[in-house]
Amino acid sequence: MIFYFSGTGNTKYLAERIGDKLGERLVGIADALKSGDTAFTAGKGESVGFVIPVYFSGVPKCVKEFIEKMKLTTGGDNYTFTALSCGGNTANAGKMLGKLLSEKGITVNASYSMIMVDNYIPMFNIPSEEEANRMLEEINPKIELLKEKIAEKKDGDFDDNKGAKIMTAVMYPFYKPFRKTKKFYANDKCISCGKCADGCVDRAIEMKNGKPVWVKSECTQCLRCINACPTRAIQFGKKTEKRNRFINPNTEI
Ligand SMILES: Cc1cc2nc3c(=O)[nH]c(=O)nc-3n(C[C@H](O)[C@H](O)[C@H](O)COP(=O)(O)O)c2cc1C
Structure with a gap:
């Protein structure tokens, strides 16, 4: 059983590859939160994975909420692992996730990690589609190696992408103010498809008069809405209009 959360597909793809190798089913944290179905049973000997992205050198808000709500019954002999997907460094996010679980x-x-394509568009430009595809060509074979390593079911800390662990203490306090939704808006390119509202893990977006309205003051800030908008209508502040968008092309979100 592999629990995953993914805004723009990187982590879902990682979870899928690991799930295929281990023969384990995937459980979407967003779906579980939306349905309220948060009780799970992992049979004897089943592997249990938590595959999530790193936000502000820590754990995404919705993942924290999910772990607080979840009831996991285990049959014993379970191999439990975490695998983080990040744009550069995980810092102490693995430790934070391990503590929430404990x-x-x-x-x-x-614990494991994989550097994927960075999707954090509010602060800086992210790779173009061409650059992202080139990066993914290099990343995908590394995912193949990682899943082999996980299948060995060894105990230990195998996260080689921590960088400066102090970054969690420095960055994570900024996550809450950056989660405010007031800078999100849709411009006149919006075609009223509703994809943003449907895909929002926090149900923070509602379609009103055919346009998205951010009805909650905070969200997880997974950035699926802005990255997946088919007409690039969604913006965050003044700088995202000209920036690239990213969705991992190797999976469905
Ligand atoms: C709100 C937010 C904060 C992020 N913070 C970090 C970070 O602190 N360090 C990092 O390496 N990547 C960071 N990233 C990049 C993501 O972790 C990375 O692109 C990840 O693969 C996205 O996974 P997804 O496509 O499944 O959503 C951040 C992304 C978002 C949306």
Whole structure:
């Protein structure tokens, strides 16, 4: 059983590849939160994975909420691992995730990570489609190696992409103010498709008179709405109009 959360597809793709190798089913954290179905049973010997992206050198808000709500019954002999997807460094995000899980009585056997394509468009430009595809050509074979490593089911900390661990203490406090939705808007390119509202893990977007309206003051800031908008109508502040968009082309979101 592999729990995953993904805004723009990187982490879903990673979870799919690992799930294929281990023969484990995927559980979408966004779907579980939306349905309210947060009780799970992992059979004896089943692997249990938590595959999530790094936000502000820490754990995304919706993942934290999910772990707080989830009830996981395990049959014993379970190999429990975390795998983080990041744009550069994980810092202490793995430790933060491990602590959240241990507070629920879940002991992590091993932690892993993978550097994917950065999708954080509010602060800086992200790779163009061409650059992203080139990066993914290099990343995908590394995912193949990672899934082989996970399948060995060894105990330990195998996250080689931590960088400066202090970054979690420095960056994570900025996550809350940056989660405010007031800078999101849709310009006149909006075609009223509703994809943004349907894909929002927090149900923070509602379609009103055919246009998206951010009805909650905060969200997880997964940036699916802005990156997946088919007409690039969604913006965050003044600078995103000219910036690139990214959706991992190797999976469906
Ligand atoms: C709100 C937010 C904050 C992020 N913060 C970090 C970070 O601190 N360090 C990092 O390496 N990548 C950071 N990223 C990049 C993502 O972790 C990375 O692109 C990840 O692969 C996205 O996964 P997804 O496509 O499944 O959403 C951030 C992305 C978002 C949306």
